[in-house]
Amino acid sequence: MKVLFILFGAEGDLSSRLILPALYNLHLDGLLPLDFALVAVDRMVSDPAELIARYRESVSSNSRRGSPEERSWADFSSKIRTFCADLETDSSYQELARQLSEQESAWGEQAEQIYYLATPPLLFEPVTRGLGKAGLAKNREKARIVVEKPLGHDLESSRAINRSLSCYFEEGQIFRIDHFLGKETVQNILAMRFANPMFEPVWNRRYIDHVAITVAETLGVEHRAGYYEKAGALRDMVQNHLLQLLCLVAMEPPVAYDAEDIRGKKMDVLRAIRPIAHDEVWECAARGQYGPGWMGGVELPGYREEQGVDRGSNTETYAALKLHVDNWRWQGVPFYLRTGKRLASCVSEISIRFQDVPHKAFPASMGVDAQPARLVIQIQPRQGIVLKFIAKEPGLPLRLRPVDMRFSYREAFKTAAPEAYETLLRDIMVGDATLFMRADQVEAAWQLIMPILDVWQANPAPDFPNYPSGTWGPESAALLVARDGRSWLTPT
Ligand code: BG6
Numbered sequence: 001m002k003v004l005f006i007l008f009g010a011e012g013d014l015s016s017r018l019i020l021p022a023l024y025n026l027h028l029d030g031l032l033p034l035d036f037a038l039v040a041v042d043r044m045v046s047d048p049a050e051l052i053a054r055y056r057e058s059v060s061s062n063s064r065r066g067s068p069e070e071r072s073w074a075d076f077s078s079k080i081r082t083f084c085a086d087l088e089t090d091s092s093y094q095e096l097a098r099q100l101s102e103q104e105s106a107w108g109e110q111a112e113q114i115y116y117l118a119t120p121p122l123l124f125e126p127v128t129r130g131l132g133k134a135g136l137a138k139n140r141e142k143a144r145i146v147v148e149k150p151l152g153h154d155l156e157s158s159r160a161i162n163r164s165l166s167c168y169f170e171e172g173q174i175f176r177i178d179h180f181l182g183k184e185t186v187q188n189i190l191a192m193r194f195a196n197p198m199f200e201p202v203w204n205r206r207y208i209d210h211v212a213i214t215v216a217e218t219l220g221v222e223h224r225a226g227y228y229e230k231a232g233a234l235r236d237m238v239q240n241h242l243l244q245l246l247c248l249v250a251m252e253p254p255v256a257y258d259a260e261d262i263r264g265k266k267m268d269v270l271r272a273i274r275p276i277a278h279d280e281v282w283e284c285a286a287r288g289q290y291g292p293g294w295m296g297g298v299e300l301p302g303y304r305e306e307q308g309v310d311r312g313s314n315t316e317t318y319a320a321l322k323l324h325v326d327n328w329r330w331q332g333v334p335f336y337l338r339t340g341k342r343l344a345s346c347v348s349e350i351s352i353r354f355q356d357v358p359h360k361a362f363p364a365s366m367g368v369d370a371q372p373a374r375l376v377i378q379i380q381p382r383q384g385i386v387l388k389f390i391a392k393e394p395g396l397p398l399r400l401r402p403v404d405m406r407f408s409y410r411e412a413f414k415t416a417a418p419e420a421y422e423t424l425l426r427d428i429m430v431g432d433a434t435l436f437m438r439a440d441q442v443e444a445a446w447q448l449i450m451p452i453l454d455v456w457q458a459n460p461a462p463d464f465p466n467y468p469s470g471t472w473g474p475e476s477a478a479l480l481v482a483r484d485g486r487s488w489l490t491p492t
Contacts, residue, residue, distance in 0.1 A: 002035035002111035003429050004100055008087060008127055009119035010040030010051070014148065016058035018179075019118060022421035024059050024068060027076045029418075031426055035107050038080045041096070045084045052077045064419055087119065088126040093134035100136070110139065114428055116146040125164040132168025146175045146428055149240055150231060151437075154453060155446040162439040175428050176437040180241040182420030182427075184409065185379040187435070189248040189350075190262070192377070192385065199375075200253070202354070204329045209372075210484075212336045212351045213245050214491055215379075216343040218295060220469070221317070225308030233287075233319040234449055234456075237339040242321075243270070243445045244437070245379075246335055249350060250325050259433040263441065270444040274324040281455040283483075286476035288318030289461065290342040293469030300342065300469045314460040317341045318467065320477035321452070322484075336481055338488065342469040347491040348379035367399045376492050383409040383417070386492055404492075 007015055026032045040051060060067040085092035104111055117127055124147060137143050145165065152158025165174050180186055193199055215237060221228045247266035254261040276284050291302035303309055303317050318340030325335065354373040362368050368390060376386040384407050391403040409417065427435055466474040481487055
């Protein structure tokens, strides 16, 4: 295999923070082909030596393996070329095409061509057009285009992005990244569900009371106010990552582990999610914005005091949703989703709460906890699965209490897992689209959240900020589940 990896937006943050460390780790693991070239494209690309030095620094600070060792870095960096071009001018792409074909001639073979758009979304259209007009999209087998979120700001703009991508590229050539899908623990959801016989029989409305998905961060908005002010938690996390997690938990078994089957099954879930009417938004969704607070003994500013944030900002940094999946398997089982910044701890997990036993044979005095059996899929930072169930305490008198049965990745496998981007970049090179989002999924996810976005935008939150940094979010999110007689359980 020969790979031409053309990185548009080579000078940007995404390129140096995530893409370069991932490529370098693939190189260390021998997963980059010998014939690999990274063409770093940007409007003002620094001179090659300077860019390579900067990439090296960012690999040192962002790679799971720390600073690159001299020889392997020299080897890797010899594969980097730079190309300075105005991305909005069609003629740039003619020149790019010429250079790429020169490289292919030197290799004596057509390469897999990966056009990675690490650019602001405004450039998706001109870059796609430029590539298309220069004939760089026309090899349906080998030319691939990669885009990342934000894939639109709403349903309309996401459709516009899909339209402009599909003008020149076929759907099978388009790789839309949701980096959560590259996480090992997220991929393991399907392995756990469909490579074992014992989960599937209870994975339905007869045994499951509800599903709660939590993606909690302790970080604040950091240096991303420019983007986040216009996005907010619902667009930033729910529209993509949390809905993808829901799909993996709720989907039907695939016939085969292949891109079309799995993506089709996930799409069925999105289609089955009950739409939220505008007048139901207040019952089905809760929003929050962090105020000042204390974390680990440090006093932190509220969102509105962060650099670049409007002092009267209405942007939500927390979102919680209650969804229903209207199909045979899930009828009547609510899915609660929550995510937020500056929460009490950094933890992502999916909690599958089983129903109570149909008959309580043990008297309450024996200490049966009100918290029945749960299966917890720990996504990060702990990576594993915990089954929580009731056991008998040793000794007399007879007493019962909840216990945990744990599987931990670290203990079971004793090897470091690749970062999500390593998995995803490798999949792009070999043309495996299983872990990528299809156009219809992205649009269905936007369609689902549009009423919430509309209602929230039309009604600025009078109570923002409504949760102090370092807590578990606003009261309204607790009420969202309390109304159903349930509560968010503290993550494991
Ligand atoms: C990104 C969001 O997609 O995911 C960020 O834009 C968020 O706001 C991040 O912090 C979380 O990803 P991870 O992999 O760090 O959990």
